[in-house]
Amino acid sequence: MSLASEVLTGAVRGGTSILYAGVGESYAESAGVVNLGTEGSMLVGALAAYAVASETNNPWAGALAGLVAGGALALVHAYFVLHRKANQLANGLVVLFLGLGLTSLFGASYVSKPAKSFTPWRIPGLGSLPGVGDILFNHDPLTYLSFLMVPASWWLLTRSRWGLLLRAAGERTEVLASYGHSVRRIQYMAVVLGGTLAGLGGAQLAIAYANAWFENMVQGRGFVAVAVVIFAARQPFKVAAGSYLFGAALALSPALQARGYGINQFALDAIPYVTIVVVLVALGRRRAAEAPEGLKKVFEVSPST
């Protein structure tokens, strides 16, 4: 396989877990809630998926469990933020550590257990196209599902009435409330939906990509997803582009090494993160201006507000 083809294939394969979490976080942030616990939702999703796939021998049951677990952890975030008025950023970190602790505790026995995983399935016809066949049409079912999720989420967020309400909850809380809608209910939905998608991303990592469970196996991908959402301005297609960019940067390192190129490995490892920092700095000011009103309050530290 050519270097470009290998890196692009790896981009899709390795970027999918980030993509799920990123689109999920786009829902939450559109409704005005930042969830730094996304990493935690991915972790519980990964463990739940692996454990259930191991016990039932059915990866689909595992994916469903990952979805539910991710959503459940996000519900904890939603409760404290929306009901108890906790600080969103601090509470997100608390939720992350909760997820980390719970999965370390309950995951220990699954480290050495096998589980039934998803296997790549080449789509007949499309899969044999030169070039794109390998890159796009020779993947696991959860990756194909993400291809459908992105346009569906775009439509939901930007074209549907429900998406309008969601964005209104983030932008113009008072207007939404004065029209008789429950802002809190909409925000709950957005945060929990975001968590379920992050959980599904964790499931993709555990039972479709890496085929393993290990403590802290998400290794910061959830934070990358949150960063991607910021520079993608909560738009699913841009989130997809950012996730695949990160996936490509991750895939570049082993692809170059396996070809025997003499490169500075540590610099290469830093590329994905440096990319994100550079893009964030470059876009930061503009994006901050475009952020939903509700989100600006989150980042406001001045006591006068």
Place this chain on the structure above:
Amino acid sequence: MPPRSRSLSALALALSLTAVAGACGSNTTDTAATPSTGEGGATVDATPGKGSKAVGFIFVGPKDDFGYNQAAFQGSEAVKKAFPDFEVLTAENVPETDDAARVMEGMIDKGAKIIFATSYGHLDPAMKVAAAHPEVVVVQQGNLIKGTVPANAGTYFGTVYEPVYLAGIVAGKQTKSNKLGYVYAFPIPQTISNINAFELGAQSVNPGVQTYVVNTSAWCDPGKQAGAARSLLDQGVDVITQHQDCTGTITKAAEAAGAMVVGYHADASSLAPKGWIAGSEWSWADLYTDIVKTSLAGDFTGSKYNANFREGLKDGQNPFIESKFGPSVGADVKTLVDTAKTRISTSGSPFAGPVVGQDGKTIVAEGTVPDYATIESLMTVFVKGVVGELPKN
């Protein structure tokens, strides 16, 4: 093992550690700086380890990681079996920081006068505990004490690269593409010597064979492992091995792709029933038991364990052993392995000269057989036949 990248889990670990220390019955967790002179300052037998009622083990990871920590835990189980009257205290997920010293202090409070600190990065806290408690034997697994070794401390390890060399022979005979793959974490001497031994073993039976290396910069990041395995397989590698803490992902990826697998740390043949050909794993039972026995008798100081102890095939035993062969390995290959094992056990070494580096410079001259201590200091470059470069700083 060297420190693992676990920045995110730092807080969670700190939290769980409090529980660990509590579970060890430590009610005075901050005694690290207080030299122990026994209850009420009474004179106690200062012979390190003598008359201990308990022995403590600390592990950097979970005890069932299909790898390094699982093997060490099994060693502690063997000690329990050998000394039924003994209390064996174990603590998992002990970070390589001062927190480790607190966990060890807790074990000493419980009566342990023999402590095994089983991870590479546990050395510094272990040395602190040893200095504060001259009556306690503190041994560390895999690192080196620099300078004078205190009377109650030591390090121990196996010669990992010997069984890896033997596994390389199997890989060199079984490969069809003449391309072997090696996924590693960090370029530390132990890893470099493994990679070199693997390639040299393969070369000894198949001069044209090459080992492709990819590093992940993490002891366990299954996502990166999946990418590394994929890249190697895409290059036509048909035998994959690794030096990682968690080994499931790469083993399964190779099996799924129809490639062969050489294991490391533990027998994972159940994950690759078709592709498994050979491997290396730990067997600490005898060494742990002997260290405990020596310490209990009061003979630790001045013994071979009161040093940077390294043990290999030449000593008649090596805590690092060969895993079982896979179904596809024929009798002729097994004979080759046996012959090489005999050679290493008597006069030879995986690194018997001539050994040439990637750049063509001689590392070990012809006719020279380096000893265990020398080998560790030589392993700063890859040998010829390894494809890939060491990360530069």
